[in-house]
Each structure stands twice: as C-alpha cells, then as structure tokens.
Amino acid sequence: NAGVTQTPKFRILKIGQSMTLQCTQDMNHNYMYWYRQDPGMGLKLIYYSVGAGITDKGEVPNGYNVSRSTTEDFPLRLELAAPSQTSVYFCATRTSRGQETQYFGPGTRLLVL
Amino acid sequence: TQLLEQSPQFLSIQEGENLTVYCNSSSVFSSLQWYRQEPGEGPVLLVTVVTGGEVKKLKRLTFQFGDARKDSSLHITAAQPGDTGLYLCAGEDSGGSNYKLTFGKGTLLTVNP
Numbered sequence: 120n121a122g123v124t125q126t127p128k129f130r131i132l133k134i135g136q137s138m139t140l141q142c143t144q145d146m147n148h149n150y151m152y153w154y155r156q157d158p159g160m161g162l163k164l165i166y167y168s169v170g171a172g173i174t175d176k177g178e179v180p181n182g183y184n185v186s187r188s189t190t191e192d193f194p195l196r197l198e199l200a201a202p203s204q205t206s207v208y209f210c211a212t213r214t215s216r217g218q219e220t221q222y223f224g225p226g227t228r229l230l231v232l
Numbered sequence: 233t234q235l236l237e238q239s240p241q242f243l244s245i246q247e248g249e250n251l252t253v254y255c256n257s258s259s260v261f262s263s264l265q266w267y268r269q270e271p272g273e274g275p276v277l278l279v280t281v282v283t284g285g286e287v288k289k290l291k292r293l294t295f296q297f298g299d300a301r302k303d304s305s306l307h308i309t310a311a312q313p314g315d316t317g318l319y320l321c322a323g324e325d326s327g328g329s330n331y332k333l334t335f336g337k338g339t340l341l342t343v344n345p
Contacts, residue, residue, distance in 0.1 A: 161335040162320070175330070209275075219331075220277035224274055225272070
C-alpha cells in the first residue's frame with residue numbers, strides 16, 4: 120500500500136516549456152486535490168476532483184489544467200511554464216466521509232528558469 | 233474567500249519550554265485540522281477538532297477549538313527537538329460536500345537542545 124505517489128520529485132523547466140506532474144493513489148479515494156506551497160505562504164488549492172470525470176477550480180487555477188479519467192490518477196498539467204510557477208506541488212486524497220484527513224504525497228519541487 | 237491567520241510565523245525555543253500557536257479566522261468552519269510537515273515531505277494530520285469548545289490531547293500536545301468554531305490553538309508542553317517542524321492549521325468548508333481545506337501560512341517551530 121503506497122498511499123499517494125508523485126512524480127517527478129524535482130524538475131527544472133525553462134520558461135514556456137510544458138510538463139505534467141503525476142499523482143497516483145491506491146486508497147480508492149474519490150476526492151483528490153492539487154496544492155502549491157510557496158515559502159511562508161501555506162498551501163493554496165489549485166484544482167480538485169470529487170470523482171473520475173469531475174474536476175473543479177480551486178483558489179489559484181490559472182496556468183494549470185487537470186484531468187481525472189480514473190479514480191487512481193489525477194495529473195496536473197502546466198502548458199506554458201512561468202517563473203511564478205516555481206513552487207512545491209502536493210497532491211492529496213481523502214474519502215467522501217466528513218471530518219476525515221487529507222493524505223498528502225511527498226511533493227514535486229518545480230523550478231522554472 | 234475564507235482566511236486563516238496563523239501566529240506566530242516563526243518560533244525558536246529551548247528544549248523543555250512551553251509554547252502556543254494560534255489559528256484565527258472570521259469564518260466558521262465545520263472542522264479544523266492541524267498538520268505537521270517535515271522538510272521535503274507532505275503534511276501529516278495531527279488532529280481534527282469538530283465541536284465548538286472541544287479540547288483534544290495528543291501526548292504533550294493540546295488542541296482547542298473555539299466556541300464559535302472560528303479559531304483554534306495548539307499548545308505544546310515541555311517541547312523536545314523532535315517537535316521541530318512546520319505546523320499548519322486548516323479549516324474545512326462548512327458548506328458544500330467538496331471538503332476543501334483552507335490553510336494558514338504555518339508556524340515554523342525550532343526546538344533547540
């Protein structure tokens with residue numbers, strides 16, 4: 120039982136390049152979330168999904184896209200990388216029951232130069 | 233937009249001292265969660281408080297939820313170097329069923345031996 124896995128662990132991108140951050144979970148959770156964490160700024164929600172085929176914007180969705188074709192996978196796509204997207208990205212999952220924890224992956228550190 | 237103000241942002245103390253971290257908001261939350269994050273890892277849940285006035289204890293950590301469910305505190309007794317880390321409070325939306333979390337900016341605690 121691996122929980123939540125994220126790949127890659129670290130990536131350097133040039134301005135304008137694109138990439139996909141992968142997130143996979145094996146807990147059969149319906150809810151999945153993408154956050155970014157900037158120094159001193161806590162975690163901000165980018166996108167979330169309440170089940171396969173259903174996604175919605177969070178607080179800071181601009182410059183990102185997501186898809187959810189299966190329960191297990193929730194990839195985050197950056198189409199035109201910008202320096203402002205330099206951050207640490209965390210994927211999280213939870214069950215559909217109330218007052219439950221979110222389980223976080225180990226994060227992907229992204230540097231855009 | 234719901235906001236959570238967390239204070240202090242940084243705290244450096246000696247082993248054996250007591251400390252309190254505060255988490256305040258003008259919004260009501262259905263529950264409030266406290267997470268601890270180690271460098272290079274995702275946040276891990278410490279506790280969830282649900283009822284106004286609720287107090288929960290986890291060994292040397294005491295968590296309290298305000299009567300109006302807008303604020304919370306974390307008190308650590310006799311801090312140890314192993315308590316070092318980033319402490320994050322997160323409020324869960326009181327409306328809807330998407331279970332979105334709003335995070336505070338975090339308190340970076342350093343306990344010196």
